[in-house]
């Protein structure tokens with residue numbers, strides 16, 4: 453989404469890539485001293501280059517629409533009671549309510565038969581952390597269709613299966629993340645121009661570069677669940693082998 457996107461702008465362009473990825477980007481150690489992440493804005497001080505980059509990233513990620521003007525006719529909206537929802541922005545001219553809207557995003561952890569995970573680097577998101585495949589759900593699409601499409605577009609992989617892992621509300625960017633684990637055969641990754649680099653990464657090593665845990669970090673949630681299930685699977689297989697050895701004695 454272009455920077456400076458104004459809520460309620462008619463026919464807002466739809467961004468290609470959502471912003472959940474910066475979920476756990478830690479504050480710099482002296483963030484508190486300097487007045488925190490938005491010091492460059494709130495403190496009326498010109499942001500230095502790294503801060504500016506961070507602010508730009510944040511602008512790219514902001515997707516909530518709170519309507520002040522009617523996106524159809526441009527009139528300033530009043531409010532009207534909408535049943536149980538209470539007062540909601542309303543256009544008298546068009547006779548239409550304008551509820552707050554937010555982005556729905558499909559987030560996919562792609563895993564191959566060797567339990568390697570496709571990790572993506574997108575420098576405009578972060579030059580430090582890696583992420584999973586993700587993308588905005590387009591009007592008319594199901595979350596599952598988006599998941600399959602984004603995996604194909606971003607890394608050129610055809611999924612063999614898709615497991616739904618639930619939704620999380622990613623508060624920082626007001627996005628609803630629809631989380632999936634996609635299984636695929638190991639193949640060469642063919643990257644879209646949106647992706648700076650990507651590689652199959654042994655699952656044990658993924659923890660080194662993904663965004664740390666934070667509220668609504670769906671990627672971390674899926675990864676953690678995956679690793680716990682995997683450990684249990686490996687333990688169970690070990691016990692089964694021990695049992696078979698006992699029987700064969």
Ligand SMILES: [Zn+2]
Nearest residue numbers: 522525543546
């Ligand atoms: Zn209107």
